[in-house]
Amino acid sequence: MDSEDEFNSSMSGNDFDDDSDMDLEDDSDFEVDDVGFESQDKDIKPTRQAYEVEFKVFDPAQIQAQQDNQINEVATILGQPPEAAAILLRHSRWNKERLIDQYMDKQEEVLENAGLGQDAATNPPKIQKVKGFVCDICCDDSPDLDTFAMKCEHRFCVHCYKQYLSNKIQDEGEAARIRCPGEGCTRIVDSKSLDILVSHELQARYVVMKQSKAAMTNWQRYQVLLTRTYVDDRENLKWCPAPDCKYAVECPVKSKDLTKVVPTVHCDCGSDFCFGCTLANHQPAPCSLVKRWLKKHEFCWMCMGIWSEHGTSWYNCNRFEEKSGSDARDAQAKSRQSLERYLHYYNRYANHEQSAKLDKDIYLKTEKKMQQLQNTTGMSWIEVQFLDQASQALQQCRQVLKWTYAFAYYLARNNLTEIFEDNQKDLEMAVENLSEMFEKPIDQLQTLKVDMMDKTSYCTKRRIILLNDTAENLKAGNWDFNVPLS
Known part of the structure; x- marks a missing residue:
C-alpha cells in the first residue's frame, strides 16, 4: 500500500546543523552536517512527499x-x-x-x-581532612571529618555535600546546572565532583542492598537527567510524547517555519506526532490553527465578562456594568450569525474523531477477524493481510479528515478553497465506502477482497493528494486565513 508509513525515518545519515535555516522553498537545497553519527546513506532513497519532512529517531x-x-x-x-x-x-x-x-x-x-x-582547567578537587574545620551546614567539627570543596573553595563536610547533591538529583530532578551550596556562589558542580561524591555513595548503596532495582535507578538517574537536559536544550531535538517512549526525534524545522509547514514525524515506537507542538499528528492544519481550535474560551454567563476577573464571586456574579455588558451582548448577537458555520465544521470534526475511535476498536479485532477468515476460507495469513492494510488506511484517513474541517473553518473563500473541498469530499466518500465494506460479515470478505484492496489503495492515494495540495499551497503562502497564523 502506498503510504507515508513506508517513509524511512533514517533516510538521511547526517545530523542536522543547529545554525542553518531550513529552506522551505527548495527541498533540494537542504544540507546537514555530521556531528558524531556514522553515515547511513543508502543508494536508493524513497521519494519524499510535499507534506513530509526530514527527521531522524535516536535511542538514548x-x-x-x-x-x-x-x-x-x-x-x-x-x-x-x-x-x-x-x-x-x-x-x-x-x-x-x-x-x-x-x-x-x-x-x-x-x-x-x-x-x-x-x-x-586546574587540578580537580578531592575529598580531604582539614585540621580545625567546622562545617557551615551541620556545624560538625570532628577531627577526622571528610570535607570537600570545588575550586571556589566553599568547603563543607562530605555528608552535607552528598545530601545536597542527592536532593538536587533525586528530588528536584536537576543535574546539568547544580550550583555550589555556598551562599551566593554561581559555580556549577561538574561531573568530576559528582563522580567523587554521588556515584560512590550510590554504588555503596547498590552493593549493600544486594542489587536492588531502586538503588540502581538512583545510580542511573544523574545520567538520565543529563541526557534529558541535552535534548531539551536543543531546538532540533524533541522527546517523543508517547507514554514510556525512550526515543528522541531530530528535525530541522524551526519555530519560525511553522506557518509554512506541518512537521509530522514518526517515532520508532509507532506514534506519529507534530514536531512543532508535540501534539498528535494534525496534518494538514498548522500548529497555530490547532491551538486556536482547541483553546477554551471562559466567560461569565451572568455578566458576559472575563471569567478570570471574577475573583471569589464565581458562580454568584453580582456585577452590573451596563457598557461592558451591553457590548458583550452585542458581540454575542453577532457571534450567533457565525454559530451555524462553526457547528457545520465542528460536528464533522467530532464525527470523524468518533469514527476514528470506532475504527480503532475494529482494528483491535482485526487479527481475530483475519484468523476467522483463514479458518473459514482456507486463505493463508499473507492472503488476509488486506484487512490489516484496510484498517490502517481507515485510521490514517479519519485522522486527516478530522483536521481538514478545523483547517477549513479558518480558511477564507477563494478558488483554492473549492479545490480543497473537492479533495476533502472525494476522500470522505472513499473512506465511508471502505468503512462500510470493512464491517461486512466474515463470509462476505473473501469475495470483497479485490474491491477492498482497490478501495484501500484509492483512499491512500486521495489522502496523499489532499495532503500534498494543502502542504504545497501552505509552503507557497497561497492560502488565505481569516485569522493570523503567527
Whole structure:
C-alpha cells in the first residue's frame, strides 16, 4: 500500500546543523552536517512527499554518543577538561560554533558566565581532612571529618555535600546546572565532583542492598537527567510524547517555519506526532490553527465578562456594568450569525474523531477477524493481510479528515478553497465506502477482497493528494486565513 508509513525515518545519515535555516522553498537545497553519527546513506532513497519532512529517531545510547562526541571535540579545541567543556556547551545550549567564537574573543567572560571561573582547567578537587574545620551546614567539627570543596573553595563536610547533591538529583530532578551550596556562589558542580561524591555513595548503596532495582535507578538517574537536559536544550531535538517512549526525534524545522509547514514525524515506537507542538499528528492544519481550535474560551454567563476577573464571586456574579455588558451582548448577537458555520465544521470534526475511535476498536479485532477468515476460507495469513492494510488506511484517513474541517473553518473563500473541498469530499466518500465494506460479515470478505484492496489503495492515494495540495499551497503562502497564523 502506498503510504507515508513506508517513509524511512533514517533516510538521511547526517545530523542536522543547529545554525542553518531550513529552506522551505527548495527541498533540494537542504544540507546537514555530521556531528558524531556514522553515515547511513543508502543508494536508493524513497521519494519524499510535499507534506513530509526530514527527521531522524535516536535511542538514548545514540544521544549519549552524540553528546560525548561534541564534548570531546570542544574540549580538544578549547584546551579544557571534558567536564568543563560539558558545562560550557550546556551554557551555550550546545551551539558549539557560537561557543568557540565567544570563547576565543572573551575567554574570561565566557568561563565566568558559564559558572566555571578562571581556574576551570586546574587540578580537580578531592575529598580531604582539614585540621580545625567546622562545617557551615551541620556545624560538625570532628577531627577526622571528610570535607570537600570545588575550586571556589566553599568547603563543607562530605555528608552535607552528598545530601545536597542527592536532593538536587533525586528530588528536584536537576543535574546539568547544580550550583555550589555556598551562599551566593554561581559555580556549577561538574561531573568530576559528582563522580567523587554521588556515584560512590550510590554504588555503596547498590552493593549493600544486594542489587536492588531502586538503588540502581538512583545510580542511573544523574545520567538520565543529563541526557534529558541535552535534548531539551536543543531546538532540533524533541522527546517523543508517547507514554514510556525512550526515543528522541531530530528535525530541522524551526519555530519560525511553522506557518509554512506541518512537521509530522514518526517515532520508532509507532506514534506519529507534530514536531512543532508535540501534539498528535494534525496534518494538514498548522500548529497555530490547532491551538486556536482547541483553546477554551471562559466567560461569565451572568455578566458576559472575563471569567478570570471574577475573583471569589464565581458562580454568584453580582456585577452590573451596563457598557461592558451591553457590548458583550452585542458581540454575542453577532457571534450567533457565525454559530451555524462553526457547528457545520465542528460536528464533522467530532464525527470523524468518533469514527476514528470506532475504527480503532475494529482494528483491535482485526487479527481475530483475519484468523476467522483463514479458518473459514482456507486463505493463508499473507492472503488476509488486506484487512490489516484496510484498517490502517481507515485510521490514517479519519485522522486527516478530522483536521481538514478545523483547517477549513479558518480558511477564507477563494478558488483554492473549492479545490480543497473537492479533495476533502472525494476522500470522505472513499473512506465511508471502505468503512462500510470493512464491517461486512466474515463470509462476505473473501469475495470483497479485490474491491477492498482497490478501495484501500484509492483512499491512500486521495489522502496523499489532499495532503500534498494543502502542504504545497501552505509552503507557497497561497492560502488565505481569516485569522493570523503567527
